[in-house]
Amino acid sequence: MKTEGGSDAAKRRAGESAADLVVDGDVVGLGTGSTAAHAIRALGREVDAGLDVHGVPTSFDARRLAREAGVPLLALDEAMDAGGIDLAIDGADQVADGDLVKGGGAAHAREKVVDAAAARFVVVADPSKEADALSHPVPVELLPDALPTVEAALRAAGGEPALRTAERKDGPVVTDNGNLVVDCDFGRIDSPEALARTLSATPGVVEHGLFVALADEVHVGTADGVRVREL
Numbered sequence: 001m002k003t004e005g006g007s008d009a010a011k012r013r014a015g016e017s018a019a020d021l022v023v024d025g026d027v028v029g030l031g032t033g034s035t036a037a038h039a040i041r042a043l044g045r046e047v048d049a050g051l052d053v054h055g056v057p058t059s060f061d062a063r064r065l066a067r068e069a070g071v072p073l074l075a076l077d078e079a080m081d082a083g084g085i086d087l088a089i090d091g092a093d094q095v096a097d098g099d100l101v102k103g104g105g106a107a108h109a110r111e112k113v114v115d116a117a118a119a120r121f122v123v124v125a126d127p128s129k130e131a132d133a134l135s136h137p138v139p140v141e142l143l144p145d146a147l148p149t150v151e152a153a154l155r156a157a158g159g160e161p162a163l164r165t166a167e168r169k170d171g172p173v174v175t176d177n178g179n180l181v182v183d184c185d186f187g188r189i190d191s192p193e194a195l196a197r198t199l200s201a202t203p204g205v206v207e208h209g210l211f212v213a214l215a216d217e218v219h220v221g222t223a224d225g226v227r228v229r230e231l
């Protein structure tokens, strides 16, 4: 069972607080996961009330939710042609010093493209995600054929990789991009930047879930409000 800090109410406060930042005419990156979902639903309500906004989804799931909520969508190329992404709102599995681990929903590859392209990237989280240092296993999306070589490289880098499997499917999780994910436990990550460089340089790695110095602010929903931290 989740603690009070990880409650859905805290996630909702964070998501709604970030959605409040959106202004008329904005193009918004729509993150994936249970916290970003609250921001998407809040945007849908604002669209109903007359807000002119377009979303750029970061996953199949975010796209489906945005369509249900009535948020008009743009493909990434359309958004870039139209002047770019003003704001991205996205969740995180862990936040420390403004660096993030993402990819609990295996959406981190597209999330990183959209979040990094945004003029302003706002992270939404509940207190259970906050830490002094990153230590959450790092999701690594990889080409299926490269599984043995990537696993070997991750072990050589000091990690313990575990192929992600689905609860209700035999076999591994397959991402929206047709790839596999391993969750790699590195223990406490003292230098996220150095580890990010190592992972990015590994052949067969499509993208990893370390988001280093990408976020501009963090909205943490609490039991009775929202804590906003600018980075």
Ligand SMILES: O=C[C@H](O)[C@H](O)[C@H](O)COP(=O)(O)O
Pocket: 031, 032, 033, 034, 035, 036, 090, 091, 092, 093, 102, 103, 104, 105, 106, 107, 108, 111
């Ligand atoms: O791939 C999924 C994402 O990176 C999510 O944003 C992350 O896992 C946080 O999800 P949640 O808000 O459900 O904890």
